[in-house]
Amino acid sequence: QSVLTQPPSASGTPGQRVTISCSGSSSNIGSNTVHWYQQLPGTAPKLLIYSNDQRPSGVPDRFSGSKSGTSASLAISGLQSEDEANYYCAAWDDTLSSPEFGGGTKLTVL
Amino acid sequence: EVKLVESGGGVVRPGGSLRLSCAASGFTFGDYAVGWVRQAPGKGLEWVCGISWNGRTIGYAGPVKGRFSISRDNANNSLHLQMESLRVEDTALYYCAKVDGELWGDEIDYWGQGTLVIVSS
Numbered sequence: 746q747s748v749l750t751q752p753p754s755a756s757g758t759p760g761q762r763v764t765i766s767c768s769g770s771s772s773n774i775g776s777n778t779v780h781w782y783q784q785l786p787g788t789a790p791k792l793l794i795y796s797n798d799q800r801p802s803g804v805p806d807r808f809s810g811s812k813s814g815t816s817a818s819l820a821i822s823g824l825q826s827e828d829e830a831n832y833y834c835a836a837w838d839d840t841l842s843s844p845e846f847g848g849g850t851k852l853t854v855l
Numbered sequence: 856e857v858k859l860v861e862s863g864g865g866v867v868r869p870g871g872s873l874r875l876s877c878a879a880s881g882f883t884f885g886d887y888a889v890g891w892v893r894q895a896p897g898k899g900l901e902w903v904c905g906i907s908w909n910g911r912t913i914g915y916a917g918p919v920k921g922r923f924s925i926s927r928d929n930a931n932n933s934l935h936l937q938m939e940s941l942r943v944e945d946t947a948l949y950y951c952a953k954v955d956g957e958l959w960g961d962e963i964d965y966w967g968q969g970t971l972v973i974v975s976s
Binding site for chain 2 (some may be wrong): 747773777778780782785789790791792795796801831833835837841843844845846847848849
C-alpha cells in the first residue's frame with residue numbers, strides 16, 4: 746500500500762479542467778515537496794511538476810500543481826486527448842527515509 | 856541530450872541473480888544522484904534504491920534491502936544494480952533514473968526506457 750493516496754481513476758471531456766489529488770501525512774507531503782509524473786501508454790514516466798508547483802521546461806502551462814498541508818493536487822486545464830495517461834505523485838517520506846510514489850491515477854479523456 | 860540506457864534484464868529463476876547496468880550520457884554524471892525505480896506489470900511505480908553523487912549515501916526500499924546492491928562508476932558514467940536472491944515479486948520493468956540534485960530524495964528529471972526482469976520458475 747502506498748503512503749501517498751491517489752484516486753485510481755479520473756476522467757474528463759476535451760477542453761475541461763480536471764484535478765487529481767494526492768493525500769499523504771506529516772512525514773511526507775506535510776514536510777516535503779511534491780512532484781508529479783506523467784506516464785503515457787507504453788512509455789517511461791516523465792517529470793511534469795516538481796517542488797509542488799514548478800513546471801520543467803517544455804511542459805505546457807495547462808498543467809499546474811499545488812500543495813496544502815498534507816495534500817497536493819495536479820490540475821489539467823483545456824484537457825486534450827493526448828493527456829490520457831497515468832499520473833503519479835511523489836514525495837520524500839521522513840519516516841521511511843525514502844522517496845515514495847502514489848499509486849497512480851489513470852486519466853481518461855472521454 | 857540526456858540519455859539513460861539500461862541493460863542486463865532477462866529471465867531468471869527464483870533465488871537467482873542478475874546485474875543491471877545503466878549507461879548515462881548528455882550530462883555530468885558525477886554531479887548528480889541516480890537510482891532505480893521499478894514497475895511491475897500493470898502496476899504503479901516503486902522506488903528501489905538510490906545513490907548520491909559521490910556514492911557515499913545509499914538507500915534501499917524495504918523489500919530489496921539486503922538483497923540488492925547499487926553502485927556507480929563516475930569515471931565511466933555508469934550505474935549498476937546487483938540483484939541477489941531474486942523473488943517472483945521482483946518481476947518488473949526496471950528504470951534507471953537521474954535525480955535533479957546530489958542526493959536521491961529530489962525529483963527524477965530523466966528516466967531511461969527500462970529493462971525487463973522476469974523471475975519465474
